[in-house]
Amino acid sequence: MGRFVANTLSEPLRLFLAATFSRGPRKLPWADTGPDRYPETMPATSGQAGHTLHDGAPREPFRSVCDGETEMIARKLRIRGRVQGVGFRYSAWLEAKRLDVAGWVRNRDDGSVELFLQGDAAAVAKVEDWAHRGPNAAYVESVEGEDCALEDCAGFQERSTV
Numbered sequence: 001m002g003r004f005v006a007n008t009l010s011e012p013l014r015l016f017l018a019a020t021f022s023r024g025p026r027k028l029p030w031a032d033t034g035p036d037r038y039p040e041t042m043p044a045t046s047g048q049a050g051h052t053l054h055d056g057a058p059r060e061p062f063r064s065v066c067d068g069e070t071e072m073i074a075r076k077l078r079i080r081g082r083v084q085g086v087g088f089r090y091s092a093w094l095e096a097k098r099l100d101v102a103g104w105v106r107n108r109d110d111g112s113v114e115l116f117l118q119g120d121a122a123a124v125a126k127v128e129d130w131a132h133r134g135p136n137a138a139y140v141e142s143v144e145g146e147d148c149a150l151e152d153c154a155g156f157q158e159r160s161t162v
Helices: 003-007 012-020 089-098 123-133
Strands: 072-083 100-109 113-120 139-147 157-159
Touching: 072 123, 089 100, 089 113, 089 123, 089 157, 113 123, 123 139
Parallel strands: 100 157
Antiparallel strands: 072 113, 072 139, 100 113
């Protein structure tokens, strides 16, 4: 520290800064991220046996959403309340992207929001549960949902108001 700066600091603050920054480099506990640090998070590549967990038991290989083992469903929701002008569509887009759900969201002229969800049944249910709460600024009065046919949609998008 420069002489001027050191002279203008209070004594307790000066002692704290001197003690904190005079130790030299310290090893942080999370800095050790070598390949064997967390073997359970390392995916197996094709043609390679999977890594094992800490207890030595082999872990199951990753399953893709496209394996055909998941049940695909589609739901259309109508959300009513204070749901326009509060970031509901953007928050719905973020939630759907996070859970890998396809579909769309749009405002309605009557002040409601319409949400179409398509994907794994468990993920769609999680987004639907989220829709009952919405983002922090929203006030959800009701959510009406119905099962519907699967659409040919990739990803999630905001659509224009209807």
